[in-house]
Amino acid sequence: MEESPAAARWRVPPAQTALKCAAAAVFAVLAALSDEPGGLLLAAVATLGSGGLALRDLLAPVRVAADPGAVTVVTGFAGHRTLTWPEVLDVGTDERRRFLSTTRLLEIRTDDDLYLFSAFDLGADVREVADELDRLRAGGPRS
Incomplete structure (x- = not known):
């Protein structure tokens, strides 16, 4: 990060x-x-x-960027979309277990889209990213 x-x-x-x-x-x-x-x-x-x-x-190494005003996500092959926080309905994670592996994805949900990012996209644990996005969205202090 x-x-x-x-x-x-x-x-x-x-x-x-x-x-x-x-x-x-x-x-x-x-x-x-x-x-x-x-x-x-x-x-x-x-x-x-x-x-x-x-x-x-x-072309698009940064997959997610955020500040207290908005979050920018990669869309398509290498495009970007900036979402103001009021446009974002939810930020969370999805965890699925299949056989002996666990897959975790960061989910950023809007009215018309769902953006999914893995730890390989983000270079960080998706739960930590979701927590940081929630802090930025709330405009609260950083820990």
């Missing part, structure tokens, strides 16, 4: 972006070296997928 006295920003960790770039490069090399059509197709799809995810991280 990056902070100023009255604002907070949560971004994709740079190491995660570097890993996606490296994966795209490895898949591209595999595609170039493949002499089978099936292998080429598989490596090309993997290159495009990991490259697309890396590009999104590079």
